Amino acid sequence: MIRSRLHARRARRTAIIIAVSVLGGLAGAGFARLSDGAMKAHAALYAAAKWPTLLLLPLGFALAAWVTRRYAPESAGSGIPQVIAAAEARWHGRWGGQRVTLRTAAWKVVLAAWLYVCGASIGREGPSVQVVAGIVRSLTRGLKGGPGRRALILAGGAAGVAAAFNTPIAGVVFAVEELAKGFEKRTHTTVILVVVVAGFTSYAVQGDYAYFGLGSGEVTLTASWLLAPLIGVVGGLAGGLFARGVAFFTGPDPNPVTRWRQAHPVVFAGLCGLVAAVVAVASGGLTFGAGYDEAKSLLQDHPGRGFAFAVWKFLANLAAAVCGAPGGIFSPSLATGAGIGAAFARAGFAIAGRDAVVLGMSAYLSGVVQAPLTSAVILMEMTREPGLVGPLMLAALTARWASGWIMPEPLYHLLSRSWRPKPQG
Incomplete structure (x- = not known):
């Protein structure tokens, strides 16, 4: 009973x-x-x-x-x-x-x-x-x-x-x-x-869809394995810089900028929006929104501006991330990483093509959040590129290592300190 x-x-x-x-x-x-x-x-x-x-x-x-x-x-x-x-x-x-x-x-x-x-x-x-x-x-x-x-x-x-x-x-x-x-x-x-x-x-x-569509060509594994650590270092350093920027403006450790931001939050947010508007004009309107379309375009062998796009998206996402309103960094990070990967594909590494873009996305995301396994698995599931499992993991792990030089503590865990209850008594 x-x-x-x-x-x-x-x-x-x-x-x-x-x-x-x-x-x-x-x-x-x-x-x-x-x-x-x-x-x-x-x-x-x-x-x-x-x-x-x-x-x-x-x-x-x-x-x-x-x-x-x-x-x-x-x-x-x-x-x-x-x-x-x-x-x-x-x-x-x-x-x-x-x-x-x-x-x-x-x-x-x-x-x-x-x-x-x-x-x-x-x-x-x-x-x-x-x-x-x-x-x-x-x-x-x-x-x-x-x-x-x-x-x-x-x-x-x-x-x-x-x-x-x-x-x-x-x-x-x-x-x-x-x-x-x-x-x-x-x-x-x-x-x-x-x-x-x-x-x-x-x-x-x-429905059953791949976030950025199915692959369009055969995976060039040799080029991908060779490029993975290089893209990992660049993406990791860039992601670490982004994380450091977010921590500087919004982290729990006080500095003159965070004190001014807390005293004038609405003005600070307006200035962030002004930066985002200037970046949007400079990029020709490529930095609006999450970056899905731009990343998908880069994955479909339309490299666009490559490195320039990555820089503009980096700045636009940083401005939005520190303004004090709701908003995530995953999708814009993938778009920024796609720009980094496209830059490699255009700089004499065209043999890698789409693979370089995918590796750039995984590397930069891993550099920002310092979660290499998550970054690699997300890209594997979204792009459905089983042949890139090894290079993706190598790029993500290298990026995590490179990001640690700039950002010793993972961003989300550092920011979580601001949301923990204050000690009683």
Whole structure:
């Protein structure tokens, strides 16, 4: 009798987790579609009225920063540092803050969509981590037994990555490598369950697609193996510089700039928007939005401006990342890395072609977030290039090593210190 009750309770608990995971997957897919629609709206505005639309960047950044501080301060930035802090720290009181709640998730979606309409160079993947973690944690509160608070938060964050990129394996890897830095067996099981269900739901809504399309030619493995460490060093150093810039402007360690930013947050955000507008003009309008189209173009053997595009995208993403409003760095990092890879393909390494672009994306992303396994797996799942497994891992690991010269502590974990509860007493 007691055993049957325990089995029934366990079955109900699992059913609730699965149902919530479905909602998380739907939310991730819906956020993706909303983001795409917002970027299309900006493109239409820019085509109709170029200069007035450029004014949306400083004005929109300032408004988003004000709304964020006034109504949802814990929705600022990527959202991944908040999830890490929420998973690691003990909460005080009923919530211990709004880091992973439905309210913060709702504001995150609305403000990120607004910034897309303004033309901000942000990604939706980091915000998706916080949004889905908030949904999973909020709707599973009160469950007795089974996975604990930390496991559910980590599982929700991993499902956010899976739903945003349509890459379930990368979601699991991200949870282990970046969110948790290693955790207990029960957490592994919960992560896999939530990611699989949320990823399947997202797949049912969005269909079976490769994020940047299928490969167009045979992999030149020799050239890729030779280029991987070189691209890894360059991408890692560039990614480390970006991470150092974000930490300098928004990190927990005070300096004159962070003190001025905290005293004048709306003005600072407006200045960031002005920088983004100037960069957009200088790049010919290539730096708006997440960078999907530009990266896809580079992958399809249309190298565009290569290194110049990488520089402009680097600056546009940095301006958006430090403005104090919601917005991620994953997709813009992939676009910046694509520019770096394209520069190699044009500088006498044309034999590598598309492979150099893929390696550049993995290397730069690994340099920014210092999660080489996640970076390599994301690119493998998105581009469906199984022949590049070895070179991708080599480029990502080299980039992680090179990035460490500039940024000794991984960016998300450094930023998470700002979101941990202050010591009591």
